[in-house]
Amino acid sequence: MRVEWTFDDGVWRLAFLLHPEDETVGLCADGQRLELRTNSCRVKLPKEAGKPYVHPDLLAVAAWTVVAPWTRRRVTFDRPISADLAEALRTGWGVDAGPVGEDRREGARLAISYSGGADSAAVADIFPDAPFVHFQRVSHPRVPNRWTHYRSDVLARLARRTGRELTIVQSDLEFVLSFPRPGFPEHHAVAAGALLLADELDLGGLALGYELGSRWLGGDRYVHRYSPENPMWAADGAWGRLFAAAGLPIVLPVGGVSEAVTMRIALASDLREQVRWCLRGSGDGPCGECDKCLYKELIQAAVERRPLRTTITAGRGIARKWQQPPPYGGQEMIEYGCAHVPGIETTPFAKAAEYLQATVESTRWLEHCYPPAIEEIPERWRKRVDTYMVDSVGLMDGDEAHRVETWGT
Numbered sequence: 001m002r003v004e005w006t007f008d009d010g011v012w013r014l015a016f017l018l019h020p021e022d023e024t025v026g027l028c029a030d031g032q033r034l035e036l037r038t039n040s041c042r043v044k045l046p047k048e049a050g051k052p053y054v055h056p057d058l059l060a061v062a063a064w065t066v067v068a069p070w071t072r073r074r075v076t077f078d079r080p081i082s083a084d085l086a087e088a089l090r091t092g093w094g095v096d097a098g099p100v101g102e103d104r105r106e107g108a109r110l111a112i113s114y115s116g117g118a119d120s121a122a123v124a125d126i127f128p129d130a131p132f133v134h135f136q137r138v139s140h141p142r143v144p145n146r147w148t149h150y151r152s153d154v155l156a157r158l159a160r161r162t163g164r165e166l167t168i169v170q171s172d173l174e175f176v177l178s179f180p181r182p183g184f185p186e187h188h189a190v191a192a193g194a195l196l197l198a199d200e201l202d203l204g205g206l207a208l209g210y211e212l213g214s215r216w217l218g219g220d221r222y223v224h225r226y227s228p229e230n231p232m233w234a235a236d237g238a239w240g241r242l243f244a245a246a247g248l249p250i251v252l253p254v255g256g257v258s259e260a261v262t263m264r265i266a267l268a269s270d271l272r273e274q275v276r277w278c279l280r281g282s283g284d285g286p287c288g289e290c291d292k293c294l295y296k297e298l299i300q301a302a303v304e305r306r307p308l309r310t311t312i313t314a315g316r317g318i319a320r321k322w323q324q325p326p327p328y329g330g331q332e333m334i335e336y337g338c339a340h341v342p343g344i345e346t347t348p349f350a351k352a353a354e355y356l357q358a359t360v361e362s363t364r365w366l367e368h369c370y371p372p373a374i375e376e377i378p379e380r381w382r383k384r385v386d387t388y389m390v391d392s393v394g395l396m397d398g399d400e401a402h403r404v405e406t407w408g409t
């Protein structure tokens with residue numbers, strides 16, 4: 001893959017050309033098959049950013065979050081990168097990367113990749129002074145937008161209302177792939193804006209809202225088992241080493257806690273009014289009709305120990321998967337919900353509850369923090385997370401940690 005960045009009037013444009021051995025169908029790090037649709041995309045920075053200096057390693061990592069699924073043996077950047085970055089690409093992906101000839105970069109501050117959902121709101125509560133970088137999807141000039149129900153404008157507006165130091169970065173990079181739908185080519189592409197702004201904002205770390213399930217339990221699409229080596233989110237995994245080599249290590253402040261904990265923190269935080277996990281709802285509120293709304297309502301009802309509030313019935317299409325036997329994506333939270341929501345037998349989760357037989361006792365580990373997740377946090381920010389988790393959440397004991405480490409076996 002040959003990649004080239006150009007900058008004009010506040011907009012970084014990435015163009016890439018496939019080498020003969022590259023293919024237009026590839027797999028991203030979580031195993032999803034992706035089809036390439038077009039070979040350019042843009043990342044628009046806010047006007048006041050001007051033409052910032054951007055270290056070539058940051059440009060290279062931002063490009064790699066877009067082109068990695070379709071690159072086979074080598075990647076050629078348009079300016080020299082550091083030897084450390086080339087080494088991280090070689091050991092992580094087996095690709096030859098170059099040219100090499102730049103020094104390593106460093107930065108100081110921690111920024112939060114803020115989506116507006118409960119997980120990133122929980123991260124914001126742990127680091128109340130950290131600036132936000134919000135990724136906003138915009139249409140691609142060469143790809144028709146058939147996904148107008150995705151209200152990225154509403155999410156950006158809610159992010160603005162948080163009152164936090166905020167940079168909104170607009171990008172059409174999700175449209176470079178056509179299958180299964182527009183989306184991040186790699187999950188890490190959400191960081192493209194933060195990468196391009198890292199020198200301007202003096203960033204030395206990027207906090208993301210990936211929680212226990214995504215980091216340690218195999219997540220939704222990846223594998224359904226204990227995954228300490230998770231290549232996407234382990235600090236010493238391929239992506240973790242790549243971001244660290246660019247002087248912007250990934251920080252997962254809520255990597256040790258479940259979505260029940262992030263939900264509880266988010267709803268008790270001063271960002272409560274701006275929290276929104278639904279991608280479809282208007283300015284008035286979440287849609288209440290989508291997959292995500294149903295899943296998150298189960299978690300919220302469980303956290304609040306109240307009956308489920310939904311008009312969705314077991315016969316509806318989006319409730320179909322909960323009528324089947326497990327495994328389920330995010331199964332630990334389905335167990336938690338089934339164990340804590342009163343009257344679960346009258347909800348679309350009745351069948352799942354029968355299959356799972358979860359109890360308050362069997363799901364207690366999901367209310368505490370898995371200590372190895374704190375150990376993974378770069379030293380500069382570890383103490384803050386440790387103190388927060390000890391004071392506000394509580395650490396898992398040995399039996400509870402054992403539940404994490406035997407998940408899916």
Ligand SMILES: [Zn+2]
Nearest residue numbers: 278287290293
């Ligand atoms: Zn919704």
